[in-house]
Amino acid sequence: MNFTTPLALLFLLVLPYFVWLGRPRKTAVRRWREWTSLAIRVVILILLTLSLAGTQLVRAADELAVVFLVDASDSISPDQATQAEEFVRAAVETMTPADQTAVILFGANALVERPMSGLAELAPVTTVPQRLHTDLAEAIRLGLALFPTGSARRLVILSDGAATIGDTQKAAQLAAATGVEISYVPLSRSSGDAEALLTNVNAPTRIVQGDTFRIEVTAESNADTPATLRVLAGGSIVYEEGVQLRRGVNNYAVRLRATEQEFARYRVQLTPIDDTFYQNNELAAFTEIVGPPRVLLVANDGTIADDGTPLPDESPQIRLALEATGLQVDRIRPSDLPAGLAELSNYATVVLINVNAKNLSPRKMDVLQSYVRDLGGGLVVVGGPTSYGMGGYFGTTLEETLPVEMQIKDQERFPSVSMVIVIDRSGSMGVQEGSLTKIQLAAEGAVRVVELLNDFDEITVIPV
Structure with a gap:
């Protein structure tokens, strides 16, 4: 007998108290009736306590149900796959007539090769799971679903133990909690097999067009072997060099030049002379190549406002100074300032030159604030007679963005109104x-x- 919650059995300690509390009185006429009532109550309390404790009756079973979980991912060599199939086939043939077996092949997913059956022979394996990853946890959960009731249950795992996705430990704990035995058969690999793989590729996330940058490559090998290191961008080879892999960790730095404005994907390939698994010989990195920094000048165009106020163009000297440093400068009127982040994200900095708040809608000022706060863009506000406090910045999101306040708080300097x-x-x-x-x-x-x-x-x- 087993209990899932043995602490509930402590309720039995209060049973004598209930017996004493409900004992028949000496003056009772029909004491046998009261004793019978007390016995029924005690039996009910005992049954309730056993129910809370999760009482289980365990009996020996002559029938055995076995589910074989066979690793079929890319990390399993053909020799290992043959070794696993031969083991399962031999085990199935030695089963008694009362036993049942099932076979599951797993990689990135798990598939049933043979459902639960009492047949003493194994048909040729034909199931092909996705081989890119190894999800042992999914295979364990699928195996638990195949077990019949009333039989002893066992999971037999045939794998190299290199699970890459899924929570294997949690799945194993679930199997143990349901009384399923787990056995493990390691698929050994020949110690003489050479193996090299790429473990990491790092590239800068953002660079400027025309700059030279480095892609850092890390490779591991279990033997000294020559190899070819290759970098592809857009389907074309941009770098190729022969390298000598040493046993252990190998680090390489590939220098490239950003030629075009694009979101580039660099595929790094390692081709050893002697290798076992080619699937782990390629990694990729992504880099955004941007053009030279662009500056957006927002200034008046020298026309007259609706109220007759002249709007002189004060941007020429600032534009010449910025262009002299090699920056690309675009100039627009305040009314043409983009009202969306997508357009402003093309610029490294926005410069407002003596711009009045009435020429900027609340929506545009909100976008400027988000451009600075969320995208990290630069904002320069050049003052003048129609900007800052005189330009109506007080109480706007533009004032919140700037590191200055538009209100004079000194009463002596600011007369009452x-x-x-x-x-x-x-x-x-x-x-x-x-x-x-x-x-x-x-x-x-x-x-x-x-x-x-x-x-x-x-x-x-x-x-x-």
């Missing part, structure tokens, strides 16, 4: 202007005015 706002509330103010009425626009304007006031200012709103 007394303001009266008169709002027309006649019937004509109910006329629709776009999506809002005129009275709504007037109320919004009053709110914006209040937001600009200091603590020592005064304001009165008079509706007429």
